[in-house]
Amino acid sequence: MQKFSNLKIIEHPLISHRLTIIRDKNTNxxxxxxxxxxxxxxxxxxxxxxxxxxxxxxxxxISKTKSKILKNDIEIIAVFILRAGLIFSSIFEENIPNVKIxxxxxxxDEITKKPVWYYNKIPEKxxxxxxxxxxxxxxxxxxxxxxxxxxxxYVNDKKIPQKNIVFINLVCSIEGLERVFSLFPDIHIISAxxxxxxxxxxxxxxxxxxxxxxxxxxxx
Numbered sequence: 001m002q003k004f005s006n007l008k009i010i011e012h013p014l015i016s017h018r019l020t021i022i023r024d025k026n027t028n029x030x031x032x033x034x035x036x037x038x039x040x041x042x043x044x045x046x047x048x049x050x051x052x053x054x055x056x057x058x059x060x061x062i063s064k065t066k067s068k069i070l071k072n073d074i075e076i077i078a079v080f081i082l083r084a085g086l087i088f089s090s091i092f093e094e095n096i097p098n099v100k101i102x103x104x105x106x107x108x109d110e111i112t113k114k115p116v117w118y119y120n121k122i123p124e125k126x127x128x129x130x131x132x133x134x135x136x137x138x139x140x141x142x143x144x145x146x147x148x149x150x151x152x153x154y155v156n157d158k159k160i161p162q163k164n165i166v167f168i169n170l171v172c173s174i175e176g177l178e179r180v181f182s183l184f185p186d187i188h189i190i191s192a193x194x195x196x197x198x199x200x201x202x203x204x205x206x207x208x209x210x211x212x213x214x215x216x217x218x219x220x
Contacts, residue, residue: 029217144176
């Protein structure tokens, strides 16, 4: 049962269909990428519902009318946690006006199961005279370690309000959600599925395996 007020699990027949395909261990990397990206498109659409609009007047070929458009004095930032978060890249680039793209690189220490940083391309200074909307993307929220480290960059270092941060993922665990929300109760999380648990290796069960390896076909 969902018990987190700022968690939204997006239920949709197309998500269920495609999630079944990407969970299947026999799905090849090409089909995995295609179906994963289609789910991400729905999640991004839902996540960006918080973007503010203003009313403007335009003239259609028929008449003048009032309509709504995104505020132009805001900063929209999409953050991709490398590697797997890159699956969201083209979705933001093609659909979100004037989006700024930022990257954080974190690997997984196979002994401690904690994230290990190897890349940080976040600007030193933010223009805090503008309102920022941050969308942090990673297909999996397992232990919550990578999500917490990424959120800290924006909340602790850049002073972005938690309420303006959305973490977007495909599959999450209760353990990971509890860790994230215990530190950042006012952020929002959008996901396609809340799974049963973590196994001893801290992989989500039933999950879908290592998303990065399956996206990039990097099995050896």
